[in-house]
Amino acid sequence: MAFQPLDPLLHAELRLAVMSLLIADEEAEFPYIKEQTGATAGNLSVQIDKLSAAGYIKVKKTFKGKRPCTLCRITSKGQKAFTAYVEALKGYLEIKNKD
Amino acid sequence: MEENMELTAERSLEIITEQIEKSRQAVSKDTGQWLFVSGLTTMLMSVIVASVNLLTRMPIAHLLWFAFPLIIWLVMKYINRNRVPVPESLVGTLVKKTWYTILTFALVYSVVAVVWNRYMVVYESPDVYLCAGMHITPTVVTLLAVAVSITGLILKKSSLVWFGLLSFMILRCGFFSLILGRLLSPTEFGKLSLIRPCDYIFLFALVGLMLPGWMLKKQK
Numbered sequence: 001m002a003f004q005p006l007d008p009l010l011h012a013e014l015r016l017a018v019m020s021l022l023i024a025d026e027e028a029e030f031p032y033i034k035e036q037t038g039a040t041a042g043n044l045s046v047q048i049d050k051l052s053a054a055g056y057i058k059v060k061k062t063f064k065g066k067r068p069c070t071l072c073r074i075t076s077k078g079q080k081a082f083t084a085y086v087e088a089l090k091g092y093l094e095i096k097n098k099d
Numbered sequence: 100m101e102e103n104m105e106l107t108a109e110r111s112l113e114i115i116t117e118q119i120e121k122s123r124q125a126v127s128k129d130t131g132q133w134l135f136v137s138g139l140t141t142m143l144m145s146v147i148v149a150s151v152n153l154l155t156r157m158p159i160a161h162l163l164w165f166a167f168p169l170i171i172w173l174v175m176k177y178i179n180r181n182r183v184p185v186p187e188s189l190v191g192t193l194v195k196k197t198w199y200t201i202l203t204f205a206l207v208y209s210v211v212a213v214v215w216n217r218y219m220v221v222y223e224s225p226d227v228y229l230c231a232g233m234h235i236t237p238t239v240v241t242l243l244a245v246a247v248s249i250t251g252l253i254l255k256k257s258s259l260v261w262f263g264l265l266s267f268m269i270l271r272c273g274f275f276s277l278i279l280g281r282l283l284s285p286t287e288f289g290k291l292s293l294i295r296p297c298d299y300i301f302l303f304a305l306v307g308l309m310l311p312g313w314m315l316k317k318q319k
Contacts, residue, residue: 011106013114020118025186032183036121086115092108
């Protein structure tokens with residue numbers, strides 16, 4: 001059985017964690033994602049930029065009162081990529097289980 | 100979390116499961132905070148209403164209950180002012196919509212019941228009132244207990260389901276009145292009518308809201 005290639009953009013711990021969070025939550029603020037993933041602000045910012053550049057998530061910068069607020073939302077392209085990643089992952093796990 | 104291209108399939112699956120579970124836990128804790136604060140505020144409010152009723156010797160303070168949704172909203176807004184908000188999720192939305200629906204039912208029922216009972220008292224005989232009067236506290240307590248149990252089912256917290264059921268049983272099956280009846284003399288028991296149903300509401304807030312809320316809040 002041929003392995004489905006795993007999307008390299010999603011096959012990284014932090015980016016996968018961000019995408020998994022955004023799959024569960026429709027829209028999340030930057031501090032919430034930081035808290036849940038336990039990542040540093042700098043690293044998280046870089047990974048969010050990569051996901052945003054790929055069109056997997058949409059980043060919206062607004063204000064909450066006087067404080068800046070960064071909102072991240074998964075796009076339909078991101079949802080499809082995540083589904084494809086999980087499907088590909090299943091293939092790897094099935095092969096391993098058979099072994 | 101660092102970037103790691105040597106991710107195994109198992110680790111990937113673990114990350115996905117972990118994050119989805121974390122999202123559920125965040126909703127769970129947020130709901131816990133909400134239940135805990137609502138419970139505490141309800142207990143405090145029932146003490147205030149009972150005290151005012153005792154002092155004025157009239158059940159006028161019960162009207163304060165209509166300001167209750169606003170009080171809870173203000174308290175929650177104050178407590179959450181510096182907290183990172185929990186994002187919208189399917190689980191969170193389900194919990195929120197369940198409570199909105201139940202609270203709307205409770206509020207509409209209470210308003211209609213107050214008007215209806217007032218009409219009964221003025222225009223009908225006591226016998227008719229006894230038969231056709233609308234009972235606010237038992238109905239509202241039943242609705243809220245159901246909401247607590249449904250929340251438990253959505254969040255997969257069986258303790259919450261049991262707390263809902265327990266609070267409903269304690270108040271609706273007359274256990275509480277039975278215990279009070281045994282502990283107090285008939286005269287003392289009769290005097291309770293001035294503070295009724297604040298004692299029931301206090302107990303419900305403790306068992307049905309505050310305790311399960313505290314448990315959800317404290318979970319790891």
